[in-house]
Amino acid sequence: MVKGYEVVIGLETHAELNTESKIYCSCKNQFGLEVNTQVCPVCMGMPGTLPTLNEKVVDYAIKMGHALNCTINPVCKQDRKNYFYPDLPKAYQISQAEVPLCQNGYVDIYVDGEEKRIGVTRIHIEEDAGKLLHSDKFSGSLVDLNRCGVPLIEIVSEPDMRSSAEAKAYLETLKSILQYLGICDCKMQEGSIRCDVNVSVHKPGEPFGTRSEMKNVNSFSAAVRGIDYEVNRQIEVLESGGVVEQETRRWDDEKGVSVSMRSKEDAQDYRYFPEPDLLTIVVDEDRIAALKSEIPELPNKKLIRYIKEYGLNIKEATAISENVDKAKYFDECVNTSNVSPRSVCNWLLGDIAKFENANNISVWNTHLTPEKLVELISIIDSGKISNAAGKTVFDIIVKEDRDISAIIEEKSLAQVSDSSALEAIADEVLSLNEKSVTDYKNGKTNALGFLVGQCMKASKGKANPSMMKDIILKKLSS
Amino acid sequence: MNIDIKHIAKLSRLHIEEEKQEKFESDMQKIVEMVENLPDIEDAPLLDASNPITLRKDKAETGKYTRDELTANAPHVTAGCLVVPKTVE
Amino acid sequence: MDLLNLTGYKLSEMLKEKRISSADLTEAVFSRIESVEDKIEAYVTLDKENAIKRAREVDDKRARGEALSPLAGIPVGIKDNISTKGLLTTCSSKMLSNYVPPFNATVMDKLNEHDIVVTGKLNMDEFAMGSSTETSYFKKTKNPYDISRVPGGSSGGSAAAVSAGEAVMALGSDTGGSIRQPAAYCGVVGLKPTYGAVSRFGLVAFASSLDQIGPIGRCVKDTAMLFDAICGYDPKDSTSANITHPSYLNSIKGDVKGLKIGIPKEYFSKGIDDSVKTAVLNAVKLLESNGALVKEVSLPSTDYALNAYYIISSAEASSNLARYDGVKYGYRAKDYDGLIDMYEKTRSEGFGDEVKRRIMLGTFVLSSGFYDAYYKKARLLQRRISAEFSDVFSDVDLLCAPTVPTTAFKIGENIDNPIKMYATDICTVTINIAGLPAMSIPCGYDDKGLPIGLQLISNKFNEQTLFNTAECYENLIGGFKHPEI
Numbered sequence A: 001m002v003k004g005y006e007v008v009i010g011l012e013t014h015a016e017l018n019t020e021s022k023i024y025c026s027c028k029n030q031f032g033l034e035v036n037t038q039v040c041p042v043c044m045g046m047p048g049t050l051p052t053l054n055e056k057v058v059d060y061a062i063k064m065g066h067a068l069n070c071t072i073n074p075v076c077k078q079d080r081k082n083y084f085y086p087d088l089p090k091a092y093q094i095s096q097a098e099v100p101l102c103q104n105g106y107v108d109i110y111v112d113g114e115e116k117r118i119g120v121t122r123i124h125i126e127e128d129a130g131k132l133l134h135s136d137k138f139s140g141s142l143v144d145l146n147r148c149g150v151p152l153i154e155i156v157s158e159p160d161m162r163s164s165a166e167a168k169a170y171l172e173t174l175k176s177i178l179q180y181l182g183i184c185d186c187k188m189q190e191g192s193i194r195c196d197v198n199v200s201v202h203k204p205g206e207p208f209g210t211r212s213e214m215k216n217v218n219s220f221s222a223a224v225r226g227i228d229y230e231v232n233r234q235i236e237v238l239e240s241g242g243v244v245e246q247e248t249r250r251w252d253d254e255k256g257v258s259v260s261m262r263s264k265e266d267a268q269d270y271r272y273f274p275e276p277d278l279l280t281i282v283v284d285e286d287r288i289a290a291l292k293s294e295i296p297e298l299p300n301k302k303l304i305r306y307i308k309e310y311g312l313n314i315k316e317a318t319a320i321s322e323n324v325d326k327a328k329y330f331d332e333c334v335n336t337s338n339v340s341p342r343s344v345c346n347w348l349l350g351d352i353a354k355f356e357n358a359n360n361i362s363v364w365n366t367h368l369t370p371e372k373l374v375e376l377i378s379i380i381d382s383g384k385i386s387n388a389a390g391k392t393v394f395d396i397i398v399k400e401d402r403d404i405s406a407i408i409e410e411k412s413l414a415q416v417s418d419s420s421a422l423e424a425i426a427d428e429v430l431s432l433n434e435k436s437v438t439d440y441k442n443g444k445t446n447a448l449g450f451l452v453g454q455c456m457k458a459s460k461g462k463a464n465p466s467m468m469k470d471i472i473l474k475k476l477s478s
Numbered sequence B: 001m002n003i004d005i006k007h008i009a010k011l012s013r014l015h016i017e018e019e020k021q022e023k024f025e026s027d028m029q030k031i032v033e034m035v036e037n038l039p040d041i042e043d044a045p046l047l048d049a050s051n052p053i054t055l056r057k058d059k060a061e062t063g064k065y066t067r068d069e070l071t072a073n074a075p076h077v078t079a080g081c082l083v084v085p086k087t088v089e
Numbered sequence C: 001m002d003l004l005n006l007t008g009y010k011l012s013e014m015l016k017e018k019r020i021s022s023a024d025l026t027e028a029v030f031s032r033i034e035s036v037e038d039k040i041e042a043y044v045t046l047d048k049e050n051a052i053k054r055a056r057e058v059d060d061k062r063a064r065g066e067a068l069s070p071l072a073g074i075p076v077g078i079k080d081n082i083s084t085k086g087l088l089t090t091c092s093s094k095m096l097s098n099y100v101p102p103f104n105a106t107v108m109d110k111l112n113e114h115d116i117v118v119t120g121k122l123n124m125d126e127f128a129m130g131s132s133t134e135t136s137y138f139k140k141t142k143n144p145y146d147i148s149r150v151p152g153g154s155s156g157g158s159a160a161a162v163s164a165g166e167a168v169m170a171l172g173s174d175t176g177g178s179i180r181q182p183a184a185y186c187g188v189v190g191l192k193p194t195y196g197a198v199s200r201f202g203l204v205a206f207a208s209s210l211d212q213i214g215p216i217g218r219c220v221k222d223t224a225m226l227f228d229a230i231c232g233y234d235p236k237d238s239t240s241a242n243i244t245h246p247s248y249l250n251s252i253k254g255d256v257k258g259l260k261i262g263i264p265k266e267y268f269s270k271g272i273d274d275s276v277k278t279a280v281l282n283a284v285k286l287l288e289s290n291g292a293l294v295k296e297v298s299l300p301s302t303d304y305a306l307n308a309y310y311i312i313s314s315a316e317a318s319s320n321l322a323r324y325d326g327v328k329y330g331y332r333a334k335d336y337d338g339l340i341d342m343y344e345k346t347r348s349e350g351f352g353d354e355v356k357r358r359i360m361l362g363t364f365v366l367s368s369g370f371y372d373a374y375y376k377k378a379r380l381l382q383r384r385i386s387a388e389f390s391d392v393f394s395d396v397d398l399l400c401a402p403t404v405p406t407t408a409f410k411i412g413e414n415i416d417n418p419i420k421m422y423a424t425d426i427c428t429v430t431i432n433i434a435g436l437p438a439m440s441i442p443c444g445y446d447d448k449g450l451p452i453g454l455q456l457i458s459n460k461f462n463e464q465t466l467f468n469t470a471e472c473y474e475n476l477i478g479g480f481k482h483p484e485i
Helices: A055-067 A164-181 A220-239 A285-293 A299-310 A314-321 A324-335 A341-359 A370-381 A387-397 A404-410 A419-432 A434-441 A446-458 A465-477 B005-011 B018-035 B067-071 C008-016 C022-040 C048-063 C106-113 C156-164 C180-186 C220-230 C274-289 C302-323 C339-350 C353-366 C372-393 C418-423 C429-434 C463-477
Strands: A006-016 A079-082 A092-095 A102-111 A114-127 A131-133 A140-144 A151-157 A193-202 A212-217 A247-252 A257-263 B081-085 C043-046 C075-079 C117-122 C169-174 C189-192 C212-217 C260-264 C293-297 C398-402 C438-445 C451-458
Touching: A006 A164, A006 A220, A055 A102, A055 A114, A055 A151, A055 A164, A055 A285, A079 C302, A092 A114, A102 A164, A102 A299, A114 A164, A164 A193, A164 A220, A164 A299, A164 A324, A193 A220, A212 A220, A212 A257, A220 A247, A220 A257, A299 A314, A299 A324, A299 A341, A314 A324, A314 A341, A324 A341, A324 A370, A341 A370, A341 A387, A370 A387, A370 A404, A387 A404, A419 A434, A419 A446, A419 A465, A434 A446, A434 A465, A446 A465, B005 B018, B005 C353, B018 C302, B018 C353, B018 C418, B081 C339, C008 C022, C008 C220, C022 C043, C022 C048, C022 C075, C022 C117, C022 C156, C043 C156, C048 C117, C075 C156, C106 C220, C117 C156, C156 C169, C156 C180, C156 C212, C169 C180, C169 C189, C169 C220, C180 C189, C180 C438, C180 C451, C189 C220, C189 C463, C212 C220, C220 C438, C220 C463, C260 C274, C274 C293, C274 C398, C274 C438, C274 C451, C274 C463, C302 C353, C302 C372, C302 C418, C302 C429, C353 C372, C372 C429, C398 C463, C438 C463, C451 C463
Parallel strands: A212 A247, C075 C117, C075 C169, C260 C293, C260 C398
Antiparallel strands: A006 A151, A006 A193, A079 A092, A102 A114, A114 A151, A131 A140, A140 B081, A193 A212, A247 A257, C043 C117, C169 C212, C189 C212, C189 C438, C398 C451, C438 C451
């Protein structure tokens, strides 16, 4: 609820698929190459050329359909969406209208510790358009067609979201699912995920308000800003006695405003009709089932498992599960050993994350294999080295393929757990700190910490701290 | 059936000269009157599962055409790009 | 002996036996072009220099004893909507008047492998929309039998060139009769193959679900030779059929004994000239007297087919022709104010009236609020028509009908009356709607000496029955007769 209004949000999310070739021709599907070099007569829309559908696009869309619990339509078709624009060489986009590849699904998201189910209306396949380049120095616009025919899936949600936070959680969940499936690079800065946002507001108990559609939303944080702006704009319109128009608006993230592109009256008439150059898509049931079996455990499922089985908190569970690399690493450590998931989590989100960020690298590309981390944790747990010494070891084995025990040996990191040696240290420290001993006996319990600290110092940090503490206590109470 | 020739021309990105407007309108009228005579048939999706599409393997081909060859027919090319009137203010 | 009154099949034998050379034959074709092209105006672009060069290369290959196709060295004209790498492909439109494709249509690659000699690009109705070749931006092709009359269309240049000896054979394309109708008007043989038999890759699209490239020749065997070379699966055309084709030429049996022929009564009802009706029924009688079994059949939805055809073809055309916007290729208006104005001026100046009419009709039938009543209904009717043909073909092997209800009309006679012009397609469009193969072969002349076409229709991928029946009939009536120009 915002200012007494309920907010209704639906999202149309476009994800570029990371296939080798384009959707309807054999041109390379790659971002950032020199203008008009990844084109051919087909994606340039030359007279007489015909599209051929890339098998992998169908597979990837079906996988996403499975991941979002959709019904897969084994018989579907492609349609033409007709409109004129210089980035669309054929003047129609091949998409799916009447029968999409996937429909009637849902995805569970987590917002503020609550689970929420968002309906997925449909997922369909289509082609991306080219790009227009503008320069103040040049009187015209320049057309680069490299992106024409890059495969997209469009994921259309039900109007099930009630806040920009839910929209963000939904988008983040989709992103991590796409990464888990390995079908999209999810590089936001390259536009590999984009969305159109439908927003309306209404008073509680009243029917849904008129919605506006916002285009040009290029990041998740822009989606949040755009939605918040649009919600406030619509409420202001209503509060001042106005009517919200059904229209298409463009989000200008730099200025932080949405501007009207066209109203319902000027709505484009896309004249959809079945693409006559492509026959009916028929996917056999075995193929659909085989693709389903390739779907890994998905991030939203993992999240719940991490909380319930391993006692991680929501923040930790989210941080690990939403990142396919981290989750895989975590699972491998936990599944192949008896070390505590808590320790693995602490390392993964602590020192490992720090190292990853500092070096812009994934843990998988360091020398710290899951086996190494498990070994390190086991050694620390056994008391052979201290936590502090553990960090010293970590700093080495993350960068070099070294044997842990050799490092402990070389750097003399092993803890002293021999009680006669520890007693000798204790005796010496107690005799040098009589005042503290007296303080303790007079009830100043924090003197204990000081004394243990002195012992650790005397041992050059190698004393086993819990044994040391026990010995001091024993001596003080005798 | 009245056909809004101006609206249809706009959707088609065509401009019909004033002096031809009337002839176009009456021709279109007659053609539409002719073709609209169709029997009623039960609705069904336009799918034909008996004649399915053959899919292409996901394999990229490069170097078949140079950019110059592909833009050789374009009326206006600058720096390898096709040029159109400005699309933004 | 005038080489150009001989059939391609005969010339192929002579080339093989080295009684003539391809260079001589090609020279002969070009000297015929020089003498009659002024009157006929069949070509948009001639490619003499390359043709002679190519002919010599083929002669050299033959001299070296290389195994060659029966088509090797035969001069063939190409309809100007079939993409030819490095050679203008205009679709007889101002819009593409300067367009040179950077690639070959699949049929051109195939014909090159067969060592044919391309004479040039043949005139047509603009973007294949028309039935008279009068909508060409460049010129009006004349009927070799009477140059005051149209050659038919849209492949009018192809049929006229073959009839007049300006090419030995030609490729045309047929969306609603565009091969068969001009073949009938010009007294030659034309085949519209089964939808999917010939790759459409590189054929500039008019109506994608109906278009097919096909051969035009002076005799049945010529069309079989050319069809053998161009048919077959093409991975670049998703609608091409993944089947193996036999050599239709080598399988021709000129015998109709026991052949079950159906006479669809709807094709003989209204608007058909008596001379056409008589000629077609006489042809059927001749086949019957040679052992065919004839019965009347019914295709009840035929009356609606023309309507469905104009809806479907125009809808697809409105979308297919939207790409001509002055950005990537072709014509761009000289003066304009902004993007939309550039689009509108370019398209209004670049397209002729008939193309504009079809684009607008197609835009209308797809537009919001009208789709279901027009486009969807037409597509549903298309299924019903196909089903009716399936039923009939479970009973008979072949259908016989007129190709066109009349003989060639006068230039200018129908050009201002689209409805009358569209009605000339009445016997041919249904075949495209159903995706079937059909052939037009000459079956006599009317009282003005104008050729009449007999249309043979068979079930999908059963071109062989067409070739067999047509060959039998052709042998009975004595084959191609060339017009006096």
